[in-house]
Amino acid sequence: MREYLVVVGIALGVTYLLASIARTSAHHLGAVARVRDRDVHAVPTPYFGGPAMLGGLLAAYLAATHLPFLSLADESVFGPVRGVLLGGTVICIVGVIDDLYELDALSKFAGQVLASILVVTQGVQFVYLPLYGNYLGLDQAQATIFTVLLIVGTANAVNFVDGLDGLAAGMVGIGSVAFFAYAFILAVENGETRAIAAALLTASLAGACLGILPHNFFPARMFIGDSGSMLIGFVLACSSISLTGQFPATSLAEGIGGAEVTFLPALLPLILPFTILLVPFADLALAVVRRTRAGRSPFSPDKMHIHHRLLEIGHSHRRAVLLMYAAAGLVAFGSVVISLFSGWQSIVGFGVLSLLTAAAVFVLPKLDDKIWSS
Known part of the structure; x- marks a missing residue:
């Protein structure tokens, strides 16, 4: 665990330092977010958070290869991590080009698929799917299709939710910490080595997200841009996929102490990693339905995302982001706890926290009105 904390710290520090260089470069190259009608920022703000976070991820990987424990890991750990960083570099480059020249949706999609x-x-791909209580093995074509669909969907979901200062980086950071906890505890309970690709990737990702937040949180001095939002969504999706091949399917379906988790039968091993991004996925689905019903392209921008609705009902910019953080943390850590610790206490606790979060969303604006009117 201590070496993973070192990985987090290195990713955090390198990302934080590189962000200043990236921000200056974005100004010189003209990669700046202009103020548009649908935007909530008031002044032009530079992009290029993606290259800074990619630098943090690469630095964390290099450090891990020299740490006493992690450096002893075999190719089953570092091979997938290198593959994810290679793909992450490609998707970051696509995002940088988009930040500079505003690529069309089809070109970005092609880059994501590549x-x-x-x-x-x-070798980072699904190896099975849970189906009606059994586990369906996948051939290479099926594994490729399912893997590409999930990665592209996650990258776009994070890109869609990146509408407020610090929102995407914070939500993915929360999700990566929750998924790291899940992967690490699962390794401990199954008597496996703690050096696993999913844990290394999510620890690095958490550090990179934390490192960019001082520059990106409200009021933001820089945006992560498409290069950053697609990169962190990509890495989180790949982390979850890498875990499915790490343990036997039956191990993933068991809770702490081998207790069977039955409330979500055989689908739990598949859906658990992706519930971490439930909020941005829901936002993406609602946006596609909303735009297609209006006869517009599902990729056409609007100002009706969940975070925009929070602003409309009276929340400040900062509090809207913190509420989205709370929702992301509730879903992410709630999924981990319920999946690993069976029992009514976990479900009741999740329900109580859900009610408190919902109350904060709808009650706080009314309290503000009463305070200011009195």
Whole structure:
């Protein structure tokens, strides 16, 4: 665990330092977010958070290869991590080009698919799917299709939710910490080595997200841009996929102490990693439905995302982001706790926290109105 904390610290520090260089470069190259009608920022703000976070991820990987415990890991750990970083570099480059020249949706999609296929060629892919209580093995074509779909969907979900200062980086950071806890505890309970690709990737990702937040949180001095949002969504998706091949399917379906988790039968091993991004996925789905019903392209921008609705009902910019953090943390850590610790206490606790979060969303604006009117 201590070496993973070192990995987090290195990713955090390198990302924080590189962000200042990236911000200056974005100004010189003209990679700046202009103020548009649908935007919530008031002044032009530079992009290029993605290259800074990619630098943090690469530095964390290099450090891990020299740490006393992690450096002893075999190719089953570092091979997938290198593959994810290779694909992440490609998707970050696509995002940088988009930050500079505003690529069309089809070009960005092609870049995302290319990065995903590169990861598959490095062995990061699904090996089975849970189906009606059994586990369905996948051939190479099926594994590639399912893997690419998940990675591209996650990258776009994070990109869609990146509408407020620090929102995407904070949510993915929370998700990566929750998924790291899940992967690490699962390794301990199954008597496996603690050096696993999913844990190394999520620890690095958590550090990179934390490192960019001082520059990106409200009021932001820089945006992570498409290069950053697609990169962190890509890495989180790849982390979850890498875990499915790490343990037997039956091990993933068991809770702490071998207790069977039955409330979500055989689907739990598949859906647990992706519930971490439930909020951005829900936002993405709602956006696609909303735009297609209006006769517009599902990729056309609007100002009706969940975070925009929070601003409309009276929340400040900062509090809207913190509420989205709370929702992300509730879903992410709630999924981990319920999946690993069976029992009514976990479900009741999740329900109580859900009610408190919902109350904060709808009650706080009314309290503000009463305070200011009195």
